[in-house]
Amino acid sequence: MPWKVDWRVLVDGQDMTSAMRPFLISVSITDKDGTAGDTCQMQFDDSDGQISLPQEGAKVQVYLEGALKFDGTVDTVRFALSRGGGRTLNVSAKGLDANGKVKQPQSFHMDDASLQGFLDKAASNAGLAGIKFDPAFANIQRDYWSADSESFLHLGQKIAREVGGTFKIRGDWAVVAKRGSGLSPSGAALPPVMGVVGVNVIRLDIEPISMRDRFKTSVVRYFDRPEAMFKTVEVGTDDERAKVDRESLTSAVDEAHAREIAEGRKSDSKREGGDGSAELDLDIDAQPEAQFILRGARPGVDGAYRIASVGHKVDRGGGSTTSLELKEPGQGAGSDDRAA
Numbered sequence: 001m002p003w004k005v006d007w008r009v010l011v012d013g014q015d016m017t018s019a020m021r022p023f024l025i026s027v028s029i030t031d032k033d034g035t036a037g038d039t040c041q042m043q044f045d046d047s048d049g050q051i052s053l054p055q056e057g058a059k060v061q062v063y064l065e066g067a068l069k070f071d072g073t074v075d076t077v078r079f080a081l082s083r084g085g086g087r088t089l090n091v092s093a094k095g096l097d098a099n100g101k102v103k104q105p106q107s108f109h110m111d112d113a114s115l116q117g118f119l120d121k122a123a124s125n126a127g128l129a130g131i132k133f134d135p136a137f138a139n140i141q142r143d144y145w146s147a148d149s150e151s152f153l154h155l156g157q158k159i160a161r162e163v164g165g166t167f168k169i170r171g172d173w174a175v176v177a178k179r180g181s182g183l184s185p186s187g188a189a190l191p192p193v194m195g196v197v198g199v200n201v202i203r204l205d206i207e208p209i210s211m212r213d214r215f216k217t218s219v220v221r222y223f224d225r226p227e228a229m230f231k232t233v234e235v236g237t238d239d240e241r242a243k244v245d246r247e248s249l250t251s252a253v254d255e256a257h258a259r260e261i262a263e264g265r266k267s268d269s270k271r272e273g274g275d276g277s278a279e280l281d282l283d284i285d286a287q288p289e290a291q292f293i294l295r296g297a298r299p300g301v302d303g304a305y306r307i308a309s310v311g312h313k314v315d316r317g318g319g320s321t322t323s324l325e326l327k328e329p330g331q332g333a334g335s336d337d338r339a340a
Helices: 115-125 152-163 255-271
Strands: 007-011 024-032 039-045 059-064 067-082 086-094 106-114 130-133 141-150 165-170 173-178 193-196 201-207 217-224 229-236 245-247 275-281 291-295 303-315 320-330
Touching: 007 024, 024 059, 024 067, 039 059, 039 067, 106 115, 115 130, 115 141, 115 152, 115 173, 141 152, 152 165, 152 173, 152 255, 193 275, 201 291, 217 255, 229 255, 255 320
Parallel strands: 130 173, 193 291, 217 245
Antiparallel strands: 007 059, 024 039, 024 303, 039 086, 059 067, 067 086, 106 141, 165 173, 201 275, 217 229, 275 320, 291 303, 303 320
16 A cells, blocks of 8 residues: 655655665654654665664654654664564664754853853854743843853753743754743744544543642742742632642742743643643644643533644554644633533
């Protein structure tokens, strides 16, 4: 059975689609919200051993239905053999170069600088082309920024957690986006993904109510230098069901810093109100941080969810699916108002 999905693979800028077509069995791509880097797995039929092993660190770009869905570098190559199962070559690539300077420790500081200025310098030290910022974060200003023997990867993830953002590296660029806004780093709205039971939904496994990681307020302590005493900043999470305060384990340097951390924790509480997964017919437009609108399941489950991770899988047998990891239920999800 021929491929039902149009695909194209470039290796170090060279189009290898025609050469790969007789051997490629499947392509799996995972795009996460920043907790981990993007990944791509390609499985090849290696029954004759004719496929050359890819070069370590080779640049790989994968297009599905004309859209660029993965941009990264070759990370591992695995050969598998089984009696009756044939021989396969499995090539794994990551959105960041695990052998590059992104994991090299950096030590420097900047005074009276913006977040964008600080991370721009860290990105340059890591050998990246640049960093794309959500407008909400680019102008965050602090008296002092420092990297204390921290890799760019660790530094970006740490700061993103503080301010309620997501951080990831795609190819030669880093991205810092605002979590839960439904916007891309450029400020453009992300298109929602529709899931209709009986139409494009293959499988659902959803927990629309979870109270474990939900909090009423976010409390962060800081040291007030003029008054020489510790104070706190408290930000409500707008979660009417939560009853417990969440206090940060670390202290902020000043009130502005404390408020940034508290606002970031606020988005965490809302996000962890539920979770689940969905498998759909292939939907190339699905992206992390976009909304997933579910219809036709049941009251209390139908509603809107935040997409935390997207996985696309296509194979030469004609299969093509999109898998979603879901967070942040809303618009009726998690609430069944029918009479008992």
